[in-house]
Amino acid sequence: MKINDLFNVENKVAVVTGGSRGIGEMITAGFLANGVKVYISARKAPALIEKANELSEKYEAECIAIPCDLSTSEGIDEFYNSVEKNESGIDFLINNAGAAWGEPLESFSEKGWDKVMDLNVKSIFFLTQKFKNLLSQKATESDPSRIINIGSIDGLNVPSMETYSYGASKAAVHHLTRVLAAKLVNENILVNAIAPGPYPSNMLGSAVNHDYTEIAKRNPRKRVGTPEDMAGLAIFLCSRAGAYTVGETITSDGGIVKTANHNLS
Numbered sequence: 001m002k003i004n005d006l007f008n009v010e011n012k013v014a015v016v017t018g019g020s021r022g023i024g025e026m027i028t029a030g031f032l033a034n035g036v037k038v039y040i041s042a043r044k045a046p047a048l049i050e051k052a053n054e055l056s057e058k059y060e061a062e063c064i065a066i067p068c069d070l071s072t073s074e075g076i077d078e079f080y081n082s083v084e085k086n087e088s089g090i091d092f093l094i095n096n097a098g099a100a101w102g103e104p105l106e107s108f109s110e111k112g113w114d115k116v117m118d119l120n121v122k123s124i125f126f127l128t129q130k131f132k133n134l135l136s137q138k139a140t141e142s143d144p145s146r147i148i149n150i151g152s153i154d155g156l157n158v159p160s161m162e163t164y165s166y167g168a169s170k171a172a173v174h175h176l177t178r179v180l181a182a183k184l185v186n187e188n189i190l191v192n193a194i195a196p197g198p199y200p201s202n203m204l205g206s207a208v209n210h211d212y213t214e215i216a217k218r219n220p221r222k223r224v225g226t227p228e229d230m231a232g233l234a235i236f237l238c239s240r241a242g243a244y245t246v247g248e249t250i251t252s253d254g255g256i257v258k259t260a261n262h263n264l265s
C-alpha cells in the first residue's frame, strides 16, 4: 500500500510515439524520471535525437530515438523492427503521435481528412497489431502490459473550430480503445485512453500563437495542463495502481467536459 509500490514503474520499457515534444515529451519525461527506459519516435530526426539526448542527460536514464513516419505501414514496420532488434519485450505502448487539420466545411480537403485519419486512427490500430507481440512477452496476470491511446476532449465534446476529421478521429480513438481493451484484456494487456484538454504544445500553440492566457481563463481550473498532470496520469495507468482500470477514456482537461453547462435554454 506504499506509494513506492502502488506507482512504481522502475525498470520497465516503454515506447512513446511522438515523443519529441508536447504531450509525448511530458509522458516520456515522467517515465524517465522514474526509471523507465523509453523509445521515442517522430518524423524530424534532428529534433528527435536532440530531445532524446537532452532527456537522457536530464533524468540519467535511457531515451532512444527512432525517427520514422508512423502514418504509413512502412514507417510502422521500420519503427517496430528497430525496437524489436533491441528488446525481447516491452511493458508500455503509448500511442500519442497525432495531427490536426482545420478548414471550412465547404472546402475541407481529402488531404486534411486522410492525413488526420491515417495518423490518429489507422496508425494506432496497426502499431497495436505490431507491438502486441512484444507487449505479450512481458504481460502477466499480476503485472499486465499497458497501452495508452491519446484521444482528445474534441472526441467527446463538439469542437469549436472547423476540425472535422480531428474530432471524428478522436471519437474513433476512444471507441477503438474499448474494442481493443475487450480483446487484449484476455492476454493481460490493458488498453486505456487519455482525453487531454488544453496542454501547451505545437498543436495547440500554433492556433493561438503560443499565448495560452485566454484558454487558461476559460478553463474551470483557470490554467492549461502541465507535464505533471499528464505524466502523473500516464504513470497511474501503467503502475500497479492502474491494474484494474480497463477500456477507460480518462479526461485530463481541468473539468471542461464534466462541468460544461450544456443547458442553453
Ligand SMILES: NC(=O)c1ccc[n+]([C@@H]2O[C@H](COP(=O)([O-])OP(=O)(O)OC[C@H]3O[C@@H](n4cnc5c(N)ncnc54)[C@H](OP(=O)(O)O)[C@@H]3O)[C@@H](O)[C@H]2O)c1
Pocket (backbone or CB within 6 Å): 017, 018, 019, 020, 021, 022, 023, 024, 041, 042, 043, 044, 045, 047, 068, 069, 070, 071, 096, 097, 098, 099, 119, 150, 151, 152, 153, 195, 196, 197, 198, 199, 200, 201, 202, 203, 204
Ligand atoms: N496539446 C493539446 O492541447 C492536446 C489536446 C488534446 C489531444 N492532444 C493529442 O495529444 C497528442 C500529442 O499532441 P501534441 O499536442 O503534443 O502535439 P505536437 O506538439 O504537435 O506533437 C506531436 C508529436 O507527434 C509527432 N508526429 C506528428 N506526425 C507524425 C508522424 N506522421 N509520424 C510520427 N510522428 C509524428 C511530432 O513530431 P514530428 O513533427 O517530428 O513528426 C511530435 O513529436 C496528439 O494525439 C493530439 O491529438 C493534444
